[in-house]
Amino acid sequence: RLEREVRRHGAVPATVAVLRGVLHIGLDDAQLEALAKLGTRARKVSRRDLAFVAAQRMNGATTVAATLYACELADIPLFATGGLGGVHRGASESFDISADILELARSRAMVVCAGVKSVLDIAKTLELLETAGVAACALGQNTFPAFYTRSSKIPAPIVLASERDA
Numbered sequence: 001r002l003e004r005e006v007r008r009h010g011a012v013p014a015t016v017a018v019l020r021g022v023l024h025i026g027l028d029d030a031q032l033e034a035l036a037k038l039g040t041r042a043r044k045v046s047r048r049d050l051a052f053v054a055a056q057r058m059n060g061a062t063t064v065a066a067t068l069y070a071c072e073l074a075d076i077p078l079f080a081t082g083g084l085g086g087v088h089r090g091a092s093e094s095f096d097i098s099a100d101i102l103e104l105a106r107s108r109a110m111v112v113c114a115g116v117k118s119v120l121d122i123a124k125t126l127e128l129l130e131t132a133g134v135a136a137c138a139l140g141q142n143t144f145p146a147f148y149t150r151s152s153k154i155p156a157p158i159v160l161a162s163e164r165d166a
Helices: 002-008 029-041 047-055 064-074 099-106 122-131
Strands: 016-019 022-025 043-045 060-062 078-080 110-112 137-139 158-160
Touching: 016 029, 016 047, 016 064, 022 047, 022 064, 043 047, 047 064, 047 099, 060 064, 064 078, 064 099, 099 122
Parallel strands: 043 060, 078 110, 137 158
Antiparallel strands: 016 022, 016 060
């Protein structure tokens, strides 16, 4: 349904995944169905995992970091996803920070999403995005979204009035 909606608005969908070790940028209906049937058996594939899953001929769903890399390869300027990874709570001890942040900093593609995943430390994630030179914008609201909820109650660094402003 999502791909139909993308087409309805004049864009070309290109779902990214790894199937039998091959990075695919754009899936046909059979490939989408096969990926969906894998469920939790599909490996979570970040950029650092791409060589390993290719060598092992594994299947996987790509993280924002791996999808941004795929966008770079295919010259795709924008992609949509549910939520971004970021700084985990307790990162001062664990140093658990998503590779999404580094990839966002180096990529030229724009990511449209429902904010940072709500289980993360959103304020620290926004701080790290600022440090990395990544613009974090909210559309039509003064607070930054938190994936499942419209507002994290944390002020948005940049507020856009409309999609055109992006």
